[in-house]
Amino acid sequence: MALYITDECINCDVCEPECPNGAISQGEEIYVIDPLLCTECVGHYETSQCVDVCPVDCILLDPNYAETQDQLMLKYQHLVKQSA
Structure with missing residues (x-):
């Protein structure tokens, strides 16, 4: 499953740099x-690195x-090929 950020987010900025796929970005509010x-x-x-560092x-x-997990691995492999 993909992850999502709930509205309890405090915009602490620690998750974004931890994401190896660049999936996390600043939204309108969180x-x-x-x-x-x-x-x-x-x-x-x-x-999941973002989960590990999230203080809330x-x-x-x-x-x-x-x-x-197999589907996530296939997605990872596809993303790696696209960035090469």
Whole structure:
């Protein structure tokens, strides 16, 4: 699944630089995660880096983008090929 940021976000700026896929950006009011770029850090790290650093635990699994670990790995591989 992709991740999303809830409205409890305090705009602390710690999640954005941690995302290896560039999926996190500043939205109109809070940070947002592009579900097409989010792989939950599959392919890069063992755990989701944004979740690990979030001081208010406002980054959750997005039920609108259900993906298996295999699907996340395929998305990661596709993103790597596009950036090469």
